[in-house]
Amino acid sequence: MTTTTTDRAPSPAAPATVSPTRRPRRRPGAAAPYGFVAPAAVLFVLFLALPILYAVYLSFRKVQVSGLGLGKGSHVEVWAGLDNYRNALSDPDFVGSVLRVLVYGVVLVPTMLGLALLFALLLDARRVRARSFSRVSIFLPYAVPAVISSLLWGFLYLPSVSPIVWVTQKLGWGSPDILNSDWVLFAIANIALWGGVGFNMVVIYTALKAIPSDLYEAARLDGANERQIAWRIKVPIVLPSLILTFIFSMIATLQVFAEPITLKPLTNTIASTWSPLMTVYRDAFVRNDIYSAAALSVVIALATLVLSFGFLRLVQRRAFSQEK
Template sequence: MTTAAPVALRRRRGSTRPRVAPWAFLAPAIVLFTVFLLIPMGYAIYLSFVGLRVQGGAFGTRQQVFVGLDNYVAALTAPEFLASLQRLALFGVVTVPLTLGLALLFALLLDLPGVRAIRFARTAIFLPYAVPGVIATLLWGFMYLPSTSPFNYVLKAVGLPPFDFLNGSNVYGALANIGVWGGVGFNMIVLYTALRSIPTDIYEAAKIDGASEWQIAWRIKIPLLAPALVLTLLFSLIGTLQAYSEPTTLKSLSNSISSTFFPLMKVYQDAFSLDDVSGAAAASVILALGTLIVSLLLLRALQRRTFDDGRAR
């Protein structure tokens, strides 16, 4: 009894000591997260509530003062910013469904039994995602230009008039094509990985009941892919809201793309061309809040569906 008591006491004391090792491993990530994300976000929020105003009469100096929600009101009522949001919404309506639809189609095709050259097909579909956005846009830009477009060469060879991909409303299709071409591969990998994690016993039981591959895909695979589909939808929406490099790169090749074509281009112009850092910060916060709200709504819908399915079972 006398020897057991000190041992138990030492164990209790050891259990109350703070565990330093986990925090030591997390420290680099916490520091990087704080320095490169939390502090810039906090500073952007601070800038969105201040502005430069002339103090001291006609010959005064510009000073940074608190302006409340004036920057947010100015951003939400700016015609150029609202127009850029409308163009971005149109771009997203075209890009997101096509990206997810093609990614799901490719994932289902690769998951079919007896498919050959799966590794080559996965690599070929994923490869465009590995190409930097600026380089991909330049490559497609030269294929869009009427003077260098191979598509117009084919049209001319068959006696049809050339098509200007970068003129007027055609530019939406040109930009959407670049976004789809670069985004399908990543989403396909996510969906294909989720498909491979589904137990094959479910498929075998469905085949015994006489289900075809189409019925298995529609009634089993796609419903079980709901969490992965929501995740890829979330990635696609965030990528759409962050669209910047494609229109900025194509701007020099088309007169239909203005300096404020998309919201991030408007933010860049306000911050670095018009020296309106506070207005740009307010617009950035609005975009970030919009992204956060959409993400929370999607995750809430997924959580509600998961709980409803669990209760139904």
């Protein structure tokens, strides 16, 4: 049996196929974080960023009146350059309000932070009773809106309705007028002090609770008492929190508005330009000069920014060196 073989030509080699580059597949749900951030970003742009840009734009504009100011086209908005800023910085009412608020801050901020630190250290002590009740009681005034607290203290200041004045009269101490020109600054500072100590205390107290207890035990083994532990261990460690609360208090001081504007109808010693923001309010809603008010607002914002970052640059090496 013979077997025949047929010679076949070799088939040409198939061309190599180059597979296309595969793009990395996006994981399902990768865009979810952007969806959560989007509402906050939209609100930030609409109600914060755009109003700020619009205020800056208005600060470089003014209204030019032609003729008697009557008829269509007599009031035209034109470019003002730096005129609004020059007028704002040379306004004696605005300069006086700035100096008044500086004195107000010198009185308020050290007192408020000192009391907040004292209360936080007392609550963090080893032997303290009713810690939870005391913490809530100190913090509770912060939850009261500034307008309500100003009205409350305002009626406590009025001699005709104040129970404090009634007690002083019964004791033969007379009827002090706390809203007179000599004491009105301290009366306003007392309202801010009553509401601000609790917030700063909670910030400092939270920082104290984060300190390891091993440091306290080691200090007690070395013979340190509670006062030495508080001054030499607790205060230096919570110094960054003190700086944070100082910056918050400084910003709130520069923006004081609710307390004096609420007390103003109760006394004649508080002018309509008592604080810088009250001067902005007067220009915008009393004089109907939104361009000058915009310039004043930009000046206050820049001053707040410069003071905050300048203070941080001044103390960052000393205060935050332990975090490196």
